[in-house]
Amino acid sequence: MSEQDQIAKFLLQTDATIDAASNELGGLRSLKKGLMSDLLTGRIRVPLETAS
Known part of the structure; x- marks a missing residue:
């Protein structure tokens, strides 16, 4: 395998990794x-712990 082929393969793998991370x-x-929407609109309530 030529050096150019190795570089091309490496770049393709890197692009695939970047695409997966972006997704x-x-x-x-x-x-x-x-x-954030659920919490700020009150649809989900976060219980507050009371001090003992």
């Missing part, structure tokens, strides 16, 4: 947005 980040951002 995961998008999903996490969507989840965060939904959770």
Whole structure:
């Protein structure tokens, strides 16, 4: 395998890794947005612990 082929393979793998990370980040951002909306509108209540 030539050096150019090795470099091309490495770059393709790197691009695939970046794409996967970007997709995961998008999903996490969507989840965060939904959770923030639920918390700030009061749909989900966070129990407060009382001091003993």
